[in-house]
Amino acid sequence: MAVDLAGKLRVGISSRALFELGESHALFETRGVEEYSSYQIAHENEPLGEGVAFGLVKKLLALKNQHEESSVEVILLSRNSADTGLRIFNAIEHHGLNITRAVFSRGETPWKYAEALGVHLFLSADAGDVRLALGAGIAAATILPSTVGDNPSPQLRIAFDGDAVVFSDEAELIYKTRGLEAFIEHERSKANTPLASGPFRPFLEALHRIQRNTNPQDSPIRTALVTARNAPTHKRVIHTLRAWGVRIDEAVFLGGVEKGPVLKAFGADIFFDDQAAHCDSARQHVATGHVPVTSVQRA
Known part of the structure; x- marks a missing residue:
């Protein structure tokens, strides 16, 4: 009997995002397969x-089967390959x-299996694989090097940039x-017109489906929008989330202020942003995923 993954929050992750494989990957690059x-x-x-995303995965797995x-x-x-992958499975165990x-x-990009398995989020250390996944409409991010430790809180905390991540990049292009x-x-003129969807809307909605069955004060997941927008451009963001029926627990409108310290204050297990400068600030404080959005994803 086939196993049905429908209704589950599905996350695909590469071995280099999950574990520290720097030494062996350097060997691959310098001396071959x-x-x-x-x-x-x-x-x-x-x-x-x-690896950088290990803490995130540990908390995701803690949610597994807590409630149907x-x-x-x-x-x-x-x-x-399956042969070399045995070390990965041994590490998982x-x-x-x-x-x-x-x-x-075995050397081929695995992003197509993310599509086939219907994952809501694909995390990889390979930017090329991430771009292919984004091009297919999958929320995906390149896990950036970071030396920050795990957030000790048992609550899973995920932070998102707005434009080009949760929302389309239509406003950012202007x-x-x-x-x-x-x-x-x-x-200002479009304040009451919802923004089009960005690549991470389905992932945010999948998190919301878990949250809506819990009391906000006791939820195992907490989300935050951390954006360079400020007043008066905040209104369109709020109206868009209302139109989608999606809950964001915290919203921070920074108006260009550095994001890293704010994300540390939130206690993010991971932060997603499309701008390299914001990612560089964030990864000094929290695990960070770069979303290399291109014209393929424009609404």
């Missing part, structure tokens, strides 16, 4: 350290992670091409 394979097989019983409505499935999507499904694509004053006037 054969040396890499031999190394992984020779060390397959040695535990791997935690909030069940979560984390799926490993790896460029390893060592760390006690309830991950039972995996794809090992800012980039016509300047701040044109952006403000455009958003």
Whole structure:
């Protein structure tokens, strides 16, 4: 009998986002696949350290099967072969992670399996794979290097940028091409017109489906919108979320203030942004995923 994953929050993650594989990946890049394979097989019983997204995955798995409505499935999507992937599965077992499904694509991009499995979020250390997933309409982000530790709170806390991430980049394009004053006037005139969807709307909605069955004060998930917008451009954001029927627990309208310290104050387990400068600020304080949006994703 086929297993139905419908109704579950599905997250696909690469092995390099989940575990620390810097040494072996450097070997792959400098000495090739054969040396890499031999190394992984020779060390397959040695535990791997935690990667940047490990804390996020641990908290996602803590939600798994707490309630029927909030069940979560984390799926490993790896460029390893099944042979070298044995070390990854041994590490999963060592760390006690309830991950039972995996794809090992032996060098090919695994993003197409993210699409086939209907994942709501795909996290990878490979920016090329992330761009392909975004082009197919999947919420995806490149996990950036960071040395920050895990957030000790048991609550899963996820923060999002607005334009080009949760919302389309229609307004951001006006800012980039016509300047701040044109952006403000455009958003003032469109204050009651909902923004089009960005790539992360389906993921945010999947989180909301879990949240709506819990008391906001006791919810296992807390979300935040951390945006460079400020008044009066905040109105369109609020009206858009109302139109979608989506709950955001916290909203921070920074008007260009550095995001990193604010995200640390929120206690984000991960933050998603399309702007490299914001990501560089954020990753000094919290795990960060870069969303390399291109014209393919424009509404």
